[in-house]
Every structure is written in structure tokens, then in C-alpha cells.
Amino acid sequence: MLTGLLRKRALLLFIACSLGAVAMAQNRKVDLKENLPFDEVLTMAKEKNKYIFLDFGSITCKPCLYIKKEVLTLDSVADFINERFVSVDYNVGKEKERLSKLYQVKGEPVLLILDQNGVxxxxxxxxxxxxxxxxRFKQGLDIKNNFVSLTNTYTAGNRKPEFIMQYLEALYAAAETETMNKVTLEYLQGPVERIKDPGIWSVFYKYNQDLASREVMYMFENKEEFYKLFGKDKVDAKINKLFSEKSIFYLYGHKPPIEDPKYTIILNALRKTDHPKASEWLCYLVPAQYKYKDWHKLGQEIDNIYSFNILKGKAGTSFKDMMLTQYSMYCDENTALKYPIRWANDLIATAATEAEKKKYEGIKANFMKREKEPNKEKLDWSKSD
Structure with a gap:
């Protein structure tokens, strides 16, 4: 009886130790240094005869944190990268800003593979x-198929369909949307009706993200026909994604939307459609035409949106909150600050917590202080990124 009990305890101890060993084995991670001077990174790469892996993100970016906590801590990933790379995370500081400009990093997270010379x-x-x-890391080490090699091959004139598909996928994985749209539209040349063909449709659906392109506008204007061909859910998913993203981009972007020819195409398309979400998107697009041009008129349009009760509940509160940010950051017409002051009053009255109330009271106080000051010289937003 005692012998059996001892054996049972020994077995349990063995299992516990085994589980502990497994847990330890699953705890390896990429040796990711932070915000090092890039000269040091180049020196380390040459001394260790390794490639360079740069991770551009921030401590508030959820996808960035997911990659660091859930992906770069996988044994297979950590072992592969640590063996071959000097790895650095750039999440803040002047070196991040400098390298972002040097390597044209936009958005986050962005991961780069460089050679020992920083190329x-x-x-x-x-x-x-x-x-x-x-x-993607293995592709990055393939000198014939990595992003730069594919780009050079395309620039040299390769237009074979199988190569274009490979290049488009690399552009998609790199979030190089502008180049991806250009390559896709070149591939889709010919009668616009070609996108009804299932093979062409699959390329158009995944890679064409240019909302103002003739293909997207054709699909949008003939959506009922495309519902029948490819399914309402799939077609609407593409329509909703493109219009939602672009509407927000125009209202919250850093350049006057009215100066972009594509803006007018999109605005006119929404004004004549019966799509059920058109009114919501127009709430962003109609005021956007006045951004950086006429802050009084923009404020009037925002007031109109609320007078017609188009944005309701949380959506309306969130929209008003974001507009406070826009006026706080960009408005250079202090006489137009009466609008965000009024919106701040609305948010103070409906604040769910005392902290929220104090936040909007502080924003309102800042607007009221600025309202009494002379207007600053107008900024040249055309030079903004």
C-alpha cells in the first residue's frame, strides 16, 4: 500500500517536472533589442555575420503587441530569427523617426529585413x-523572390501572369497599397466588364483597393448584378471596407480632401446611390470637403449631421469626440472654435463618468482660451505628410 502511494507521488512529481520543462521550452523569444543607434546595429550584424531585422511599431499598437507577445515568443520563430538576425524594435524616439523616413515606413507594424550593410x-x-x-521571413532571405528582388523584376518589365500574382501577394503582405493598386489596374486593363470573370474577379477582389478606380465604381453601380454573381455578403464586404476606410481617411487626413480628384468621384457616387450605408459615409465625406479650407463651413456641416439625427448613440458621441480632436490639432481659424465648444458642452452633459466629464471640460477650456487669441498664420497643409 505504501509502495503504491510512493509510486503515485513519484509519477505526479515526474509529470509536474515534465510540464515545467515543456513550459520552459515554450518560453523562448526573439532577442529584440530596443531603439539602438543604427550604427551599433550595423556593427553587430557584421561582427556576428547576421542579417538585420527591424520591427517598427509602438506600445499602443495592438497588432504590434500581438506580434511581440504571441508570435515572436514561439519557439520555432524565435530560434529561426535569433540564429540569423540581429533584431531591434523601434517603438519611440528620433532614431525611429530617422529610420522610418530612410526606409519609407508608413503605419505599423512594419517589419523589415536588411543585409549587413543596411540595404x-x-x-x-x-x-x-x-x-x-x-x-515571410524565409521569402525575405530568398534573393530571387524577396520584396526588393520582385520589385526590380517588375521594374525591368516582367509582366508574366504568374509573376504578377507573386508580386501582388508580396505587395499585399507589405501593405504597399498604392503600388499594389497600380500593378492591379495595369493587370485589369481592357473592358471593365472583365471583372465579372471569376478568375479576374479574384484578383480584383483581393488586390484592387482603389475606391475611385473604374472597376470599383463599376461594381458599386452594378452591385445587384455582382450580388448574383459572387454573393451579396462578399460584394458588400468589399464595398463597406473601401468606403468606410476612405471616408475616415478624408475627414481625418493631413491634406485637403477637395484637392484630391478621387474625392469628388467618391462623393458623387454616394450622392446618387441607394446603398443603405451611404448616409453614414456622407457624414464623413460632405464635411471633409471644407477641411483646411473653411472651418466655419465644416462646423456648420457637422451641426447639420446632428440636426438630422443621422449618427446616433455611441457612433454620434465618438464622431463628436473625434471632431474635437480635429479642431484642436488643425483648426487655425479661432473664430470657428464656437463649434467644438458647443460639441464639448454636449459631451460634458452626456459624459458617462466623472473622468470623461473632466476631460471634455479641459478641452472646452482650451478652445475658449484660444478663441480669444488672434488667428495664427495659416499653415501650408500641402507640405504635410
């Missing part, structure tokens, strides 16, 4: 899982 080899962007990041 770009491969670019990746967005949230990734373990299998995805492994495949």
Missing part, C-alpha cells in the same frame, strides 16, 4: 501569425 531586402506589414511570419 533593404524585404518588407512585411500588419498582424501576422506564426506560420505567416515564418513564410
Amino acid at each position: 533593404l531586402m524585404h518588407r512585411m506589414a500588419g498582424k501576422m501569425e506564426g506560420n505567416q511570419i515564418m513564410a
Whole structure:
């Protein structure tokens, strides 16, 4: 009886130790240094005869944190990267700003593979899982198929369909949307009706993200026909994604939307459609035409949106909150600050917590102080990024 009990205890101890060992084995991670001077990184790479892996993100970016905590801590990923790379996370500071400009990093997260001399080899962007990041890192080390090599091949004139598909996927993984749109539209040349073909549709659906392109506008204007061909859910998913993203981009961007020819195409398309979400998107697009041009008129349009009760509940509160930010950051017409002051009063009255109330009271106080000051010289927003 005693012998059996001892054996049972020994077995339990063995299992506990085994589980502990497994847990330890699953606790390896990429040796990711932070915000080092880049000269040091180059020196380390040459001394260790390794490539360079740069991770551009921030401590508030959820996809960035996911990659660091859930992906770069996988044994297979950590072992692969640590063996081959000097790895640095740039999340804040002047060196991050300098390198972002040097390597044209926009958005986050963006992951770059460089050679020992700091020459770009491969670019990746967005949230990734373990299998995805492994495949992309391996592609990055393939000198015939990494991002830079594919770009050079395309520039040299290769337009073979199988190569274009490979290049488009690399652009998609790198979030190089502008270039991806250009390559896609070149591939889709010919009668616009071609996108009804299932093979052409699959390329258009994934890679064409240019809302103002003739293909997207054709699909939007003939959505009922495309519902029948490819399914309402799928077609609406693309329509909703493109219009939602672009509407927000125009209202919260850093350049006057009215100066972009595509803005007018999109605005006119929404004004004549019967799409059920058109009114919501117009709440962003109609005021956007006055941003940086006429802050009084923009404020009037925002007031109109609320007078017609188009944005309701949380959506309306969130929109008003974001407009306070826009006026706080960009408005250079102090006589137009009466609008955000009024919106701040609304948010103070409906604040769910005391902290929220104090936040909006502080914003209102700042607007009221600025309202009494002379207008600053108008900023040249055309030079903004």
C-alpha cells in the first residue's frame, strides 16, 4: 500500500517536472533589442555575420503587441530569427523617426529585413501569425523572390501572369497599397466588364483597393448584378471596407480632401446611390470637403449631421469626440472654435463618468482660451505628410 502511494507521488512529481520543462521550452523569444543607434546595429550584424531585422511599431499598437507577445515568443520563430538576425524594435524616439523616413515606413507594424550593410531586402506589414511570419521571413532571405528582388523584376518589365500574382501577394503582405493598386489596374486593363470573370474577379477582389478606380465604381453601380454573381455578403464586404476606410481617411487626413480628384468621384457616387450605408459615409465625406479650407463651413456641416439625427448613440458621441480632436490639432481659424465648444458642452452633459466629464471640460477650456487669441498664420497643409 505504501509502495503504491510512493509510486503515485513519484509519477505526479515526474509529470509536474515534465510540464515545467515543456513550459520552459515554450518560453523562448526573439532577442529584440530596443531603439539602438543604427550604427551599433550595423556593427553587430557584421561582427556576428547576421542579417538585420527591424520591427517598427509602438506600445499602443495592438497588432504590434500581438506580434511581440504571441508570435515572436514561439519557439520555432524565435530560434529561426535569433540564429540569423540581429533584431531591434523601434517603438519611440528620433532614431525611429530617422529610420522610418530612410526606409519609407508608413503605419505599423512594419517589419523589415536588411543585409549587413543596411540595404533593404524585404518588407512585411500588419498582424501576422506564426506560420505567416515564418513564410515571410524565409521569402525575405530568398534573393530571387524577396520584396526588393520582385520589385526590380517588375521594374525591368516582367509582366508574366504568374509573376504578377507573386508580386501582388508580396505587395499585399507589405501593405504597399498604392503600388499594389497600380500593378492591379495595369493587370485589369481592357473592358471593365472583365471583372465579372471569376478568375479576374479574384484578383480584383483581393488586390484592387482603389475606391475611385473604374472597376470599383463599376461594381458599386452594378452591385445587384455582382450580388448574383459572387454573393451579396462578399460584394458588400468589399464595398463597406473601401468606403468606410476612405471616408475616415478624408475627414481625418493631413491634406485637403477637395484637392484630391478621387474625392469628388467618391462623393458623387454616394450622392446618387441607394446603398443603405451611404448616409453614414456622407457624414464623413460632405464635411471633409471644407477641411483646411473653411472651418466655419465644416462646423456648420457637422451641426447639420446632428440636426438630422443621422449618427446616433455611441457612433454620434465618438464622431463628436473625434471632431474635437480635429479642431484642436488643425483648426487655425479661432473664430470657428464656437463649434467644438458647443460639441464639448454636449459631451460634458452626456459624459458617462466623472473622468470623461473632466476631460471634455479641459478641452472646452482650451478652445475658449484660444478663441480669444488672434488667428495664427495659416499653415501650408500641402507640405504635410
